[in-house]
Amino acid sequence: xxxxxxxxxxxxxxxxxxxxxxxxxxxxxxxxxxxxxxxxxxxxxxxxxxxxxxxxxxxxxxxxxxxxxxxxxxxxxxxxxxxxxxxxxxxxxxxxxxxxxxxxxxxxxxxxxxxxxxxxxxxxxxxxxxxxxxxxxxxxxxxxxxxxxxxxxxxxxxxxxxxxxxxxxxxxxxxxxxxxxxxxxxxxxxxxxxxxxxxxxxxxxxxxxxxxxxxxxxxxxxxxxxxxxxxxxxxxxxxxxxxxxxxxxxxxxxxxxxxxxxxxxxxxxxxxxxxxxxxxxxxxxxxxxxxxxxxxxxxxxxxxxxxxx
Numbered sequence: 001x002x003x004x005x006x007x008x009x010x011x012x013x014x015x016x017x018x019x020x021x022x023x024x025x026x027x028x029x030x031x032x033x034x035x036x037x038x039x040x041x042x043x044x045x046x047x048x049x050x051x052x053x054x055x056x057x058x059x060x061x062x063x064x065x066x067x068x069x070x071x072x073x074x075x076x077x078x079x080x081x082x083x084x085x086x087x088x089x090x091x092x093x094x095x096x097x098x099x100x101x102x103x104x105x106x107x108x109x110x111x112x113x114x115x116x117x118x119x120x121x122x123x124x125x126x127x128x129x130x131x132x133x134x135x136x137x138x139x140x141x142x143x144x145x146x147x148x149x150x151x152x153x154x155x156x157x158x159x160x161x162x163x164x165x166x167x168x169x170x171x172x173x174x175x176x177x178x179x180x181x182x183x184x185x186x187x188x189x190x191x192x193x194x195x196x197x198x199x200x201x202x203x204x205x206x207x208x209x210x211x212x213x214x215x216x217x218x219x220x221x222x223x224x225x226x227x228x229x230x231x232x233x234x235x236x237x238x239x240x241x242x243x244x245x246x247x248x249x250x251x252x253x254x255x256x257x258x259x260x261x262x263x264x265x266x267x268x269x270x271x272x273x274x275x276x277x278x279x280x281x282x283x284x285x286x287x288x289x290x291x292x293x294x295x296x297x298x299x300x301x302x303x304x305x306x307x308x309x
Contacts, residue, residue, distance in 0.1 A: 030062040031258055037076040037088035038067050040141050042169030042193025044114070045072050045089045045246075048280055051273045052248070056265045060258070071167075075143030076249070080105050086254050087262065091145040091186060092245045093152070093222040096293045106297040108248040108263050109288035109304075112280040115189050115228050116149060116211075116242050120182045121175065122202035129159055129211055137161040138171035138183040146186045149244060153211055156218055168193035176200050186244060189232045189279045198233040205239035212242035221292055245290070250297045259299025267303075 036053045039045025050067040057065035068085060070076055076088035077095065081104060091114055095102060120126045126135070132154075139154075140146025142165045154161070161182075166174060171183040172193045185191065197203060205228060215223040226243035230236070248266060250259050266273065267285055274280035289296060289304050296304070 031060065031255075032063065034060065034063050034065045034087065034258070035085040036065065036067050037070050037079050037085040039070060039072040039089065040144065040167040040169070041069070042167060042172065042191065042196070043072065044188030044191050044277055044280065045145075047192065048111075048188065048273060048277060049089055051275070052266060055269045055273055056262055059261050059265050071141045071143035071147075073143075073145035074148050077102055077105065078143070080249060080251055083251070086251050088249050090247055090249055091149065091222075092247055092292050092294070093219065094145060094148045095247055095249065096222065097148075099293060101294045102249075104252050105249050105294070106252050106300075107291040107294045108250050108259060108297060108300045109267065110290050111246050111248055111266070111283045111288075112188055112274070112277075113224070113226070113243040113245050113282070114145065114186045115226055115279075116153075116208060116244070117185045117187065117191070117194060117228065117239075118182060118206040118208060118241075119175070119185070119194060119197065119203050120206060122204050124181065124204075126182055126206060128206060129153070129157055129208060131206075132161040132182060133159050135161050135181045136179070137163055138166040138174060138180050138185075139163040140171075140185060141165055141167045144186075145244075146184055149186045150184045152219070153215060156214055157211060169196075172197040172200075175203075182206075188246075188277055189228055190277070194233055198236055203233075203236060205236060205241070207240050208242055209240035212240070215242055245292075247291055247294060249294070250300075252297065254297070254299075256297070256299035256302060259297045260303045261299075263300040263303040267307075 038049030053065045053067035073090040073094040079085045080088045139150040174180045212225040224243045230238040
């Protein structure tokens, strides 16, 4: 499988400068369409991204702002590099794979954190990540945040499941039907697919505290030990796991004027954008600039500088 960095390097080279004429600049043409790359069915990326697109559209008259469903992080990075979207959501670990920022892409800001869920039927014998070896497990859709982080974690811990690549919604259905024995998903909380799953069958989450520590030790920066609260999913106990911050990204050649408007909208209309997702309400100016090795887009940097004066 091509590395995330190899795909982005090739895509950026083929798309360099392709969208410059489409960007709105002071006194210049209005941007006709702005595409925000989101996530798959059952994912918080998809819901938050759609709400962001609606809010942003209200502040860009004459521009059609459209949320585009995708497989999530890795797919979004590729589509940004090829110019098939101008904004996109990504987990920070995928965005800074290899310790360097993706070519031609910068950050609007850090938004909310995703949590790694390992979900099994309540009566399952699976009690740890190690128990997944030889079992049929959904590791996320191809190109997703889940796939990237799951593959990294499983390799780090030497665990070898029979992995299948399913979206969150499809994985939940497959677990109900007994077609898989567990599902891994990296997502905001509560995530719609798991909320629905917990209503369809008794489930529990497998603790990942040791895995959180291992990831943080091997890849310093993007991984933080965390707990999924007991109030997140009905009938599911609290569970220690690992959290990964998410970024809203932009192509470098999107004008500073447009990105400043996007940044202002995302960080001042949090309540509307995150309705139904309490964890995502942690989007705030204080942590918004903590984007790791991915630099802020000049338009975003200008907005943060102005509001912090």
